[in-house]
Amino acid sequence: xxxxxxxxxxxxxxxxxxxxxxxxxxxxxxxxxxxxxxxxxxxxxxxxxxxxxxxxxxxxxxxxxxxxxxxxxxxxxxxxxxxxxxxxxxxxxxxxxxxxxxxxxxxxxxxxxxxxxxxxxxxxxxxxxxxxxxxxxxxxxxxxxxxxxxxxxxxxxxxxxxxxxxxxxxxxxxxxxxxxxxxxxxxxxxxxxxxxxxxxxxxxxxxxxxxxxxxxxxxxxxxxxxxxxxxxxxxxxxxxxxxxxxxxxxxxxxxxxxxxxxxxxxxxxxxxxxxxxxxxxxxxxxxxxxxxxxxxxxxxxxxxxxxxxxxxxxxxxxxxxxxxxxxxxxxxxxxxxxxxxxxxxxxxxxxxxxxxxxxxxxxxxxxxxxxxxxxxxxxxxxxxxxxxxxxxxxxxxxxxxxxxxxxxxxxxxxxxxxxxxxxxxxxxxxxxxxxxxxxxxxxxxxxxxxxxxxxxxxxxxxxxxxxxxxxxxxxxxxxxxxxxxxxxxxxxxxxx
Amino acid sequence: xxxxxxxxxxxxxxxxxxxxxxxxxxxxxxxxxxxxxxxxxxxxxxxxxxxxxxxxxxxxxxxxxxxxxxxxxxxxxxxxxxxxxxxxxxxxxxxxxxxxxxxxxxxxxxxxxxxxxxxxxxxxxxxxxxxxxxxxxxxxxxxxxxxxxxxxxxxxxxxxxxxxxxxxxxxxxxxxxxxxxxxxxxxxxxxxxxxxxxxxxxxxxxxxxxxxxxxxxxxxxxxxxxxxxxxxxxxxxxxxxxxxxxxxxxxxxxxxxxxxxxxxxxxxxxxxxxxxxxxxxxxxxxxxxxxxxxxxxxxxxxxxxxxxxxxxxxxxxxxxx
Numbered sequence: 001x002x003x004x005x006x007x008x009x010x011x012x013x014x015x016x017x018x019x020x021x022x023x024x025x026x027x028x029x030x031x032x033x034x035x036x037x038x039x040x041x042x043x044x045x046x047x048x049x050x051x052x053x054x055x056x057x058x059x060x061x062x063x064x065x066x067x068x069x070x071x072x073x074x075x076x077x078x079x080x081x082x083x084x085x086x087x088x089x090x091x092x093x094x095x096x097x098x099x100x101x102x103x104x105x106x107x108x109x110x111x112x113x114x115x116x117x118x119x120x121x122x123x124x125x126x127x128x129x130x131x132x133x134x135x136x137x138x139x140x141x142x143x144x145x146x147x148x149x150x151x152x153x154x155x156x157x158x159x160x161x162x163x164x165x166x167x168x169x170x171x172x173x174x175x176x177x178x179x180x181x182x183x184x185x186x187x188x189x190x191x192x193x194x195x196x197x198x199x200x201x202x203x204x205x206x207x208x209x210x211x212x213x214x215x216x217x218x219x220x221x222x223x224x225x226x227x228x229x230x231x232x233x234x235x236x237x238x239x240x241x242x243x244x245x246x247x248x249x250x251x252x253x254x255x256x257x258x259x260x261x262x263x264x265x266x267x268x269x270x271x272x273x274x275x276x277x278x279x280x281x282x283x284x285x286x287x288x289x290x291x292x293x294x295x296x297x298x299x300x301x302x303x304x305x306x307x308x309x310x311x312x313x314x315x316x317x318x319x320x321x322x323x324x325x326x327x328x329x330x331x332x333x334x335x336x337x338x339x340x341x342x343x344x345x346x347x348x349x350x351x352x353x354x355x356x357x358x359x360x361x362x363x364x365x366x367x368x369x370x371x372x373x374x375x376x377x378x379x380x381x382x383x384x385x386x387x388x389x390x391x392x393x394x395x396x397x398x399x400x401x402x403x404x405x406x407x408x409x410x411x412x413x414x415x416x417x418x419x420x421x422x423x424x425x426x427x428x429x430x431x432x433x434x435x436x437x438x439x440x441x442x443x444x445x446x447x448x449x450x451x452x453x454x455x456x457x458x459x460x461x462x463x464x465x466x467x468x469x470x471x472x473x474x475x476x477x478x479x480x481x482x483x484x485x486x487x488x489x490x491x492x493x494x495x496x
Numbered sequence: 497x498x499x500x501x502x503x504x505x506x507x508x509x510x511x512x513x514x515x516x517x518x519x520x521x522x523x524x525x526x527x528x529x530x531x532x533x534x535x536x537x538x539x540x541x542x543x544x545x546x547x548x549x550x551x552x553x554x555x556x557x558x559x560x561x562x563x564x565x566x567x568x569x570x571x572x573x574x575x576x577x578x579x580x581x582x583x584x585x586x587x588x589x590x591x592x593x594x595x596x597x598x599x600x601x602x603x604x605x606x607x608x609x610x611x612x613x614x615x616x617x618x619x620x621x622x623x624x625x626x627x628x629x630x631x632x633x634x635x636x637x638x639x640x641x642x643x644x645x646x647x648x649x650x651x652x653x654x655x656x657x658x659x660x661x662x663x664x665x666x667x668x669x670x671x672x673x674x675x676x677x678x679x680x681x682x683x684x685x686x687x688x689x690x691x692x693x694x695x696x697x698x699x700x701x702x703x704x705x706x707x708x709x710x711x712x713x714x715x716x717x718x719x720x721x722x723x724x725x726x727x728x729x730x731x732x733x734x735x736x737x738x739x740x741x742x743x744x745x746x747x748x749x750x751x752x753x754x755x756x757x758x759x760x761x762x763x764x765x766x767x768x769x770x771x772x773x774x775x776x777x778x779x780x781x782x783x784x785x786x787x788x789x790x791x792x793x794x795x796x797x798x799x800x801x802x803x804x805x806x807x808x809x810x811x812x813x814x815x816x817x
Contacts, residue, residue: 044536044580044774051536126545128537179582196592196762196770197665220664220760223770226647227760230662234654385535385775386528394534394543 033215035476035493036198038228038237040244042221043199046190047178048166049125054406054486057166059199059219061487065184067168068096068115069160071408071485075317077160081110081170081185085160087440092138093151094160100146103208104172104185110208112148116140118170119150129407133159133167157443158409158436165408165486187212187491197221201490213494225357232258232471239476241488243469244357246304252471259474262306263481264316267406267466269307269358271351271366273459274398275422279349284342286458290328291335292373293366299464302361307464312455313411315465317484320447324455335373347375349399354388355381359402362463366402393420404466408485411447412436414454421460428453499803506803510796517788518570522563525781531555532579535775553579566781580776588767588779589786595665595763599752602683607690608737614691615698615733620721622703631699637692642751646685646758653681663760682759686751694740701736705729735805742798746791 043055048065062070062080070080079085082096102110123134136159138151152159162168172183182190185208188201201217220237222228225245232240233251243249252258273280280286295309308316311324339347351367353359360381367377377400382388392398405413413419415429428450435446455462468483478493533549550556554565569576575585614630621627637645654662660681666674705711705728714724753765760766764783771779 042770045582194591194665194667194762195588196766197760222663222760224757224760227663227758230650230655231664231760234658234662236661236664385773389534390529390531 032495035214035217035239035490035495036220036237037217037239037241037488037490038220038222038231039241039488040221040223040228042196042223045179046182046193048169049122049127049130049178052127052129055221057486058488059201060182060184060186060190061166061169061485062186062489063188063201063217063487063491064182064186064190065169065171066102066186067164067170068098069164069168071164071487073480073482073484075319075482075484077164088149090151091155091439092153093149095143095147095149098146098148099208101208102185103206104174104183105189105204105206106172106174106183107206108172108174109145110170110185111145112142113145114173115148115170116142117173121171121175122167122169127166129162129165130167133162155437157438157440158412161409188217191216212491214490217490219488235473238473239479239493240471243471246306246467246469249304249306249469249471255474257474259472259476261468261470261472261479261481263468263483264308264465265406265468265483266315266317266408266410266485267404268310268313268315268410269362269402269404269463269466270313271362271400271402271461271463272421273400273423273461274396274420275424275459276396277399279344279347280399282342282344283458284338285344285347287328288335288338288342288373289370289375290458290461291331291338292375293369293461293463294330295325295463297330298362298365298369301365303358303464303467306467306469308467309464310462312451312462313405313414313460314447314451317482318409318447320444320451322448322451324452327455328458332369332373339374345374349375349377350380351377351400351402352380352382352388352392352398353402354384354392356402356404358404358466362402366461396420396422400461402463406466406486411451411454414459423459425453425457425459428457428459502803503800506796506799510792513792514789517792518567518785519563521781521784521788522566523559525777525784526559526562528775528777532775532777536580570782570785575782576778578771578776578779580771580774580779585779585782589764589782592762592764592767595761596749596752596756596765598668598679599682599686599755599761599763600748602679603686603690604741604748606683606687607694608741610687610691611694611698611737612730612733614695616702616725616729618695618699619702619706619729620725622699634692634695634699637688638696640689642685642689642754643758645689646682646755649681649685650758663758665759665761678759678761682755682761685755685758686748689751690744690748693744694737697736697740698733701733702729705732738798738801742794745794746787749787749790 039055039058041053041055043053043059045051046056046060048056048060066080068080068082069077069085072078081098081102083099085094085096087094096115098110098112098115104110108114119134119137119140122130125131125134136152136156138153141149141151143149170185172185175181175183187204187207187209189204191200191202193199198218198220203212203215220231222231225248228240229245229248229251231237249260252260273286275281299305299307299309309325311327314321351363353363363379367379370377382391392401412432414421414423414425415432417424431446431450431453435443435450438446468481470479472479475496476493477496480489531546531550533546533553533555537545537549554562566576575589577584578588581588614634618627618630618634621630650662653660661678665678668675702725705725711724711728714728715721752763753768755761756763756765757769768780768783771783
């Protein structure tokens with residue numbers, strides 16, 4: 001008997017000792033100089049010319065790399081490496097005046113030659129985002145050390161905007177290993193990358209503009225929503241940059257410990273139609289579907305009421321945003337009338353969606369609402385890369401699907417008949433063309449017209465804007481409410 | 497048949513099994529739906545770009561050529577390159593392997609150390625209420641899914657008590673104390689579930705001893721039950737524990753993968769998960785191959801250990817224990 005008791009006693013002592021030893025190191029970081037940010041998607045590589053993965057600009061853009069002009073918090077283009085820019089009279093050439101103070105982390109001056117070299121390097125990239133912007137460039141000329149002129153093949157109002165993101169990054173001319181060793185002019189440098197765990201940034205103490213507060217910032221990759229919530233609750237992270245489980249928001253109610261901020265992103269959650277399907281080519285059927293869905297109720301039921309409803313492919317931070325949610329208000333009776341006049345009875349539709357946290361609940365909500373007006377919807381959830389991409393995206397084997405389109409200004413995809421919606425509307429394509437190539441003064445009104453056309457035509461079911469839900473330790477300030485770019489800019493974050 | 501001949505025979509069976517396994521794994525992994533070129537390029541990929549990337553990666557080669565190239569490189573120690581990241585698979589694997597190895601290296605001995613006294617108590621008191629209680633605990637402990645046990649530990653020790661970090665990993669070189677605190681809960685999770693499983697085997701092997709004549713004799717000459725069990729039963733229990741541990745390695749590895757997910761550890765499991773999601777077959781097939789090789793190797797070692805413990809087994813044909 002003695003030995004059993006002794007054993008239990010010894011185990012208890014050992015356990016207590018280990019716990020007390022480790023208890024003091026919980027959290028494991030110095031909260032005055034270190035910041036730990038919890039994010040979900042780890043980048044496959046750090047080479048932003050090669051891949052469109054959102055995880056790359058999230059950590060690198062504006063933190064490690066800088067662009068000539070950047071995206072402001074209200075969706076306005078702001079100066080960064082260039083103090084000013086102008087479109088010359090030919091309507092094709094953008095001339096940028098570089099900040100004479102701007103330096104790369106290595107100490108090298110950010111000059112016109114470096115800009116030219118960066119565009120050359122970018123032009124060799126494979127990322128769709130990058131190549132789309134580079135293909136529009138006719139030539140780059142060094143006017144003088146601080147002035148660079150970029151001439152386009154044809155006038156474009158979208159181009160400068162795209163240069164606020166990945167395509168506009170200016171590399172240190174000495175860069176030779178894009179995938180592992182980024183070299184830019186930003187306030188931080190990449191200190192280390194522990195695959196599957198975190199990327200740690202270190203402050204660039206010779207930064208050319210205002211120094212950020214935190215010396216070290218780690219992006220911790222936590223794909224599991226529950227683990228992310230636990231990490232935030234236990235102090236393992238200071239900022240939860242992406243809240244993918246709005247149901248858990250209630251756990252951060254304590255205002256003494258946490259601050260919750262809710263804004264918008266560039267992500268439109270869209271139920272796309274396959275316009276190759278005869279039933280869906282009928283405008284009345286698409287309108288009926290729009291009338292049958294109560295979008296506000298859908299947001300409340302599937303995403304904790306977080307996320308603003310939209311009526312077209314545009315988000316509130318777009319300069320051409322207008323509230324079009326009133327075009328098809330929730331009206332099931334009208335939906336039934338439209339279906340009857342279209343002469344479709346017993347309509348059966350396959351809603352084939354990639355597996356996402358919002359897709360499943362939204363799909364089931366939609367299926368219920370459409371059943372009420374007599375449309376039978378079969379919901380099928382597919383693995384994104386092994387099934388959704390080949391079957392739905394490439395082969396077009398679907399009637400409807402739900403995807404968050406996170407790129408900025410991706411309304412232009414509706415002008416491409418080869419895109420997976422197969423939407424063919426020459427009038428819309430013309431408007432996009434005019435908006436892009438016309439005068440800059442006409443850009444906003446033309447885009448407004450295009451967005452309204454898309455909404456009237458019920459080209460897709462525009463559900464809601466993916467919310468920018470950020471939870472941080474109380475006392476942390478400087479995180480913009482709206483995510484207008486792909487960057488999670490940590491340079492302006494500070495602890496009060 | 498001599499022992500060395502029997503060992504060689506088992507070694508040959510091991511290698512043959514490994515070869516067959518490699519063919520099965522390669523076939524299954526290649527048969528997965530989807531295309532790594534498509535997955536890498538994502539939305540916006542043109543069919544031409546997908547075809548070009550497939551060609552560049554040799555995915556358009558006939559199946560048997562690809563299998564042969566892969567196997568031949570593998571034998572030479574070249575694990576290949578990840579499609580998604582362009583990095584060497586070995587280079588990606590090495591740091592992950594360390595994390596998973598730490599998990600197993602700590603949890604397995606702890607599980608055994610807990611299972612022995614637990615099983616012994618359950619056997620000794622099997623007709624008493626406390627024996628029943630011990631038995632019930634092990635039953636429940638084994639029935640609990642690993643991720644559930646892990647989540648409970650996180651809620652209690654990280655969120656309620658705040659003693660330990662909820663998840664994450666710190667390498668032993670950067671801070672041994674932080675390393676230990678981050679590993680404690682995941683190790684405890686695996687150890688608890690496995691200990692409960694092992695304890696049931698230990699209990700029955702001790703009960704086997706308690707009905708033997710030599711145990712009754714020991715009791716008759718005045719030994720206490722504890723002394724009798726420790727002197728006569730421990731070796732018996734250890735052998736059966738060894739067998740179970742050998743058989744459990746596969747389950748342990750699967751458990752480790754789940755635990756890595758719950759605790760966000762950058763181990764083999766999380767690499768496997770992300771490789772599957774990215775359709776990075778070059779990584780997936782090497783990890784699966786590695787897991788199979790480990791399981792086969794452990795079983796080979798257990799077989800050989802038996803041969804050494806009990807030379808009578810060398811005479812038996814086949815040798816599949």
